[in-house]
Structures are given as structure tokens and as C-alpha cells.
Amino acid sequence: MDMESIILIIAMMFLSVTILFCLVRAIKGPRMTDRLVAVNMISIKGIVLILLLGEYLHDNQFLDISLVYTLLSFLAVICLARNMLAKSDRGRGKENTNGTV
Amino acid sequence: MELFRIIAGTVLIVLGLFIFGVATLGLFRFRYVLNRVHVAAKCDSLAVMLICFGLMFFSASIGTILKLLLVIILVWLANPVANHLICKVEVETNEHLEDECEVEGRP
Amino acid sequence: MPVLLFALWLAFHERVTLDVIIVGVIAVALVSLFMYRFSGWSTKKDAQMVARIPAALVYVCRLVFEVCKANIHMIALVLSDDPNAKIQPKIVAHKTNVKTQGKRVALANSITLTPGTVTVDVMGDVVFVHAIDEHANAGLSDNPLEKMLENMERNA
Numbered sequence: 001m002d003m004e005s006i007i008l009i010i011a012m013m014f015l016s017v018t019i020l021f022c023l024v025r026a027i028k029g030p031r032m033t034d035r036l037v038a039v040n041m042i043s044i045k046g047i048v049l050i051l052l053l054g055e056y057l058h059d060n061q062f063l064d065i066s067l068v069y070t071l072l073s074f075l076a077v078i079c080l081a082r083n084m085l086a087k088s089d090r091g092r093g094k095e096n097t098n099g100t101v
Numbered sequence: 102m103e104l105f106r107i108i109a110g111t112v113l114i115v116l117g118l119f120i121f122g123v124a125t126l127g128l129f130r131f132r133y134v135l136n137r138v139h140v141a142a143k144c145d146s147l148a149v150m151l152i153c154f155g156l157m158f159f160s161a162s163i164g165t166i167l168k169l170l171l172v173i174i175l176v177w178l179a180n181p182v183a184n185h186l187i188c189k190v191e192v193e194t195n196e197h198l199e200d201e202c203e204v205e206g207r208p
Numbered sequence: 209m210p211v212l213l214f215a216l217w218l219a220f221h222e223r224v225t226l227d228v229i230i231v232g233v234i235a236v237a238l239v240s241l242f243m244y245r246f247s248g249w250s251t252k253k254d255a256q257m258v259a260r261i262p263a264a265l266v267y268v269c270r271l272v273f274e275v276c277k278a279n280i281h282m283i284a285l286v287l288s289d290d291p292n293a294k295i296q297p298k299i300v301a302h303k304t305n306v307k308t309q310g311k312r313v314a315l316a317n318s319i320t321l322t323p324g325t326v327t328v329d330v331m332g333d334v335v336f337v338h339a340i341d342e343h344a345n346a347g348l349s350d351n352p353l354e355k356m357l358e359n360m361e362r363n364a
Contacts, residue, residue, distance in 0.1 A: 120279060120283070123282070123283050123286050123287065126286055126287075127282070127286040130286055130292075131286075131292065132292045133297070135297060135326070135338050136292075136295060136297060136340060138326055138338075139282065139324070139326055139338075139340055140282055140286060142320050142321070142326055143275065143278045143279055143282050143321060144279060144282060144283075146275060146321060147275050147276065147278075147279045150272075150275075162222065163222075164219065164221075164222025164223070165222070167219040167222075168219060168220075168222075171216075171219065178317070181316075181317040181320035181321060181327075182317070184320060184326065185316065185317075185320060185326070185327050185328070188326055188327070188328045188329075188338060189328055189329055192299070192328050192329070192336075
């Protein structure tokens with residue numbers, strides 16, 4: 001096993017542990033936005049994890065996967081946030097219920 | 102030359118991992134969401150950039166380097182927008198915002 | 209713009225062979241036709257974009273420098289004894305002179321990435337900023353990135 005693989009494996013292990021701690025924050029978070037911050041961070045760490053895995057396996061397909069995952073995670077966070085915005089507006093009885101930002 | 106390549110890549114990746122660790126620690130040490138967002142927004146962007154540059158040293162082909170650059174650009178465009186929207190949700194939905202921070206003009 | 213799209217296509221494929229180039233030319237032609245016809249692009253805008261590339265590069269370098277500074281600030285804050293005692297979070301309304309829509313987006317993203325400040329909302333020419341302490345609040349009024357954006361606007 002060469003130098004590069006050892007470094008990449010250690011990096012992946014460290015990232016997994018930090019993802020676990022983020023998950024703790026996402027479960028504990030007192031407010032909904034705490035969870036959203038934690039989920040956003042988890043997805044970015046997931047992107048980096050996929051990149052490291054692709055480099056470790058010498059497979060270029062993983063790069064495409066992480067590109068798509070970047071866009072998808074961004075879209076997921078945006079959708080959740082806008083959904084919450086629209087909900088809060090309805091709760092307060094405002095006119096704006098279509099969730100425009 | 103080979104040794105220099107590996108050392109440069111390792112240093113960049115370890116720096117990126119350190120910043121990710123600090124970001125995770127920041128999620129636990131700050132008490133309120135808007136302060137946590139500061140850590141999440143800044144540290145994630147720089148850590149992704151450092152790790153991608155480190156991986157560029159490890160991989161040789163030009164296509165991989167271009168794709169890694171594309172990942173950096175996408176994350177740098179997407180991450181501030183996502184965090185900005187989280188802030189907006191917090192400011193809009195929290196009824197007791199004044200307890201946590203001074204408010205000088207509210208959107 | 210077609211050149212940029214074609215470069216993106218080649219970057220996605222990682223190799224240059226005849227079939228990739230042929231399919232790429234067809235796809236790029238279709239997409240740029242759509243963009244020029246329906247999406248408001250024109251060759252004049254392309255020329256403007258090419259002319260702006262040097263200023264944009266300088267801007268990006270400065271942005272990376274600012275992000276490094278922001279991270280050092282953040283790391284020092286998180287690793288200090290009691291981060292909650294050291295901060296005075298505050299939401300500030302900041303008036304900006306940047307006019308164009310696209311540049312305002314760039315400004316909002318830059319404010320998020322510079323030390324101690326996060327954009328909360330943009331309404332017209334007022335940017336609502338969450339500053340983490342007094343120091344960041346003071347740095348907001350003479351932001352070098354905002355000055356660069358104003359200069360780019362004046363020269364355009």
C-alpha cells in the first residue's frame with residue numbers, strides 16, 4: 001500500500017467521524033434552522049468524501065457523481081428553506097403564500 | 102519531484118480536514134443559529150477549495166483537474182446562497198430575535 | 209459563450225475524439241441558438257464579458273485572500289476559551305452603491321465570505337447583514353471588494 005492510499009483512507013475516516021458529529025447536531029438542534037445548517041454541512045462533507053473515494057479507487061466516474069451531488073444538495077437545502085418560509089408566512093396570515101424569496 | 106507532489110497534496114488535504122474539524126467544533130461551541138452559520142459558511146468553502154487543490158496534486162490528468170475546478174466553482178456559488186437563505190428563514194420565523202442579537206432595521 | 213459551452217463539454221468528457229467533437233458541436237449549436245433566441249443573450253454581451261475577464265480575475269484573487277483571512281478569524285474565535293462571550297451579534301442595514309443586479313448578487317456572496325459578516329437579505333439597494341462583532345461591523349463600511357465592484361461598474 002503506497003503513501004497516497006494511506007493518506008486518503010485516514011482523510012476519509014476523519015471526515016466520517018465529523019459527519020457523525022454533524023448528525024448529532026442535526027438531531028439535537030433546538031430550532032429547525034440548526035438542523036438545516038447541519039444538513040448543509042453534511043452534504044458538503046459528503047461531496048468531499050465522494051471525491052476522496054474516487055481518488056482512492058482511481059475511478060473518474062466519481063467526479064461526475066460529486067458534481068451532480070453538489071447541485072442536488074444545493075437544491076434540497078433551497079427547497080426546504082423556501083418551504084419553511086412559505087409556511088411561516090401562512091402562519092402569520094400574510095398575503096404572500098407562494099414562497100417567493 | 103514525485104515526493105514534492107505527494108507532500109504538497111498531503112499538506113493541503115490535512116489543512117482542509119483541520120478546517121472541517123474546526124467547523125464541526127464550531128457547530129457545538131456557539132449557542133445560536135446565526136453564529137453557527139458564520140462558521141458553516143466560511144469554513145466549508147475554504148476547506149472544499151483546499152482539499153480539491155490537494156487532490157489536483159494527487160491526480161495527473163487534465164480532465165480530472167478541470168472537473169475538480171468545476172466542483173470548487175459550484176460549491177463557492179451554492180454555499181453562500183444556501184447559508185443566506187437559512188439566515189433569512191431564521192430571521193423571518195424567530196419571534197424572539199431581539200433576545201439573541203441587536204437588530205438595527207429588520208427586513 | 210459558445211466557446212465556453214464547448215470547453216465545458218470537453219471538460220465533462222475528459223478526452224478529445226472525433227465523435228465527441230461532432231456531437232459537441234451539434235449540442236453547443238442547439239443550446240447557443242436557444243440562448244441567443246429566447247434567453248436574452250447577444251454577441252454584444254459576449255464581448256462585454258470578455259472585456260471584463262481581467263478585472264474579474266483580480267476580484268477572484270482578492271476574494272480568495274479575504275476568505276483565508278475570514279477563516280483565520282473564525283478558527284481563532286472557535287478555538288478560544290469562550291466564544292459566546294466574545295461576540296456581539298447584530299443585524300445591520302448596509303446601503304450599497306452597486307447598481308447592477310448581477311453585481312449585487314456577487315456583493316452579497318462576497319459579504320457572506322468576508323470576515324465576520326453574513327448576508328441576511330437584499331432589498332433594493334439595502335443589504336441586511338448579520339455582523340458577529342464590532343470589528344466586523346466597522347470593516348463593513350470600507351469593504352475593498354465593494355469598492356472593486358463599484359470601479360468595475362464605472363469602467364463598464
